[in-house]
Amino acid sequence: MMMRKNSGLTLVEILIAMALGITLIAGVVQIFVSNKRVFSSQQALSGIQETGRFAVELMSSDIRMAGYFGCMSRVSQLTNTLNNANGFNFDFTNAVAGADVDNDGGGAVPAGYPAALTGTDVLVLRLSTGDASAVVAVNDADSIFIDTYAVSTCAVGTGVNGLCTGDLVVVSDCSKARVFQASSFVTAGSTTSVFHASAGTPGNAIPAWGAGIDPAEVFDVGAQLMKVSTVAYYVAAGASGRPALFQAIDGVAFELFEGVENFQVSYGVDTNNDSVPDNYQNANAIAAANWQNVRSVRIALLVSSIEDNVVDEVQPFTFNGVLTTPADRRLRLVFNNTIGIRSRTP
Template sequence: MTQKASGFTLTELMIALVLGLFLTGVTLSLYLSGDKTSQLNQQLTTLNEATRSGYTLLAQDIRRAGYSGCGNSVRLVNLSLNAVAGQPWAVWNLGIQGFEQPAPAINGVTPEPNSDALRLMFAAGRSYAVVAHDAAAASLQLNADTGFVAGDLLLLCDETLSSIFVASAVAGDRVEHQAGVVNCSSGLGFPRLCDGTAGNIRQFSTNASLMRLDSVSWYVATSADGLTLSLYRAQDDAEAEEVVYGVEDFQLQFLAGPDDVWQDADAIADWAEVLAVRVSLLLQPPAGAELAPASRTLSYNITLRNRG
């Protein structure tokens, strides 16, 4: 008796092969899609972490804006020649000033023309007590070596006045505030008298404090690698630090005026009225990701602490 051979026909084998290829393709597609999503999520997480770090530093600067020490006296005089010459990093302007796009050059760098910029000033660091002030000799003796150097921007304050000047010379616990190439006069009194010599003399007592005055600017400019834009922080007149890589835009509004409304920088008539800053950052999407601007925009409202 003859037995029939058992097995698959050619048609069945072809169908099985096609089904197998289809399932393999679907599995591979799901794997690649999942891997791409995982990579995208990792990139977004890294970007958000970097942005949060940058925001923390920015918020800290904004909250400290206008701090002039010693109870934050309203009266303040700026003797720095940079202030007289109008250099924006040295002008007090009540500790805050925004620049509507296009922002002016900052420390020799031109910000992205479609982006705003922000400058903040505040007393910072260790406070040194005045042991003796020889106003005639424009010399301060302090309670400890300061570590300051000639050319540092400093703030001297007591309960009624804060005076900004540039250290003309430093030796241990002594700091001088001579007139000349750095200060418009040696006198630290209010109102400012820039006569090139003594000016308006003010004798500070032993309850006065001396601190460094920080002036920082925030803006968006071309990244260090030249491939995109980044958020930068420039301190005094030093080279700026690249804080957040991949920030396309930096927009600002200020809560100010008698009605406490949000306004652009060019609408602010009196920076003393500014109570808060609204910061909006537009982040660059990770490579290969298609994200709408709304999903890449981070906004924060930050309140100034040093307002009466």
């Protein structure tokens, strides 16, 4: 009878197999980690580019329209009848304004706004923000008469055509414009009377005008009425605690984009009255009377990734002429654009 020989793996063979397996697993893990790092970096880059493009496009659109008040968009023919006409939210004489928070100690943004971060800028724009309503008859001393095409849903009071009681509006034709607060609306048939009484906040300092005596106060068929707003852009601490770009409309602030760490603005000033910017100045260098001579705006945004540790090493960056070495491993990009103000350039 033949004896069967036992078969199996020796200890050496097992150790060799384990070593090969560990090497293979380590290679797979390394590939996975590498792919994950590449994916995280690409995802971070995509997020930064999306944030930067959207932010620049949004601000550029408002900058181009700054000072637009219908057919008439030149400051010299604008009358502001509001109380506190020089106030932050009511100074429609200046289509563009701004502040350097690093020079103003953080006090550039009025109460009610989240505090802009020190070292950043504030951009202020005044422009029409609603659809135009056609004036259908010459105004009287109390109201403007407009065509009615829709009833507004208003939180307070009533309104038409997207307008509500308390809104700031401008009536304009091709030779002049007038800003006032709509105190009430009365509709009869297809015509709505838009009143401008003194009551309200800020209220109208000149509640009665347009009785047909002064041609500068007369607005007839062919004129338009539209809502106007003060829109501010600045960087402040967002809901997550990290810096974010904010937009404030008539004092009500909204967080737009997380990860915008810095915002710098310079203004193209026309020094020889040819409607072309001759040099770019920071807000603190512009005298109050020269804001009317701003013809363009140059913006720069520093945008970082939401997530940390998306790059292998700390990445120094240059922004506003300063080289900075961050304490994190976020990815950062700088976005720049120069935008002309259509109502202020040929």
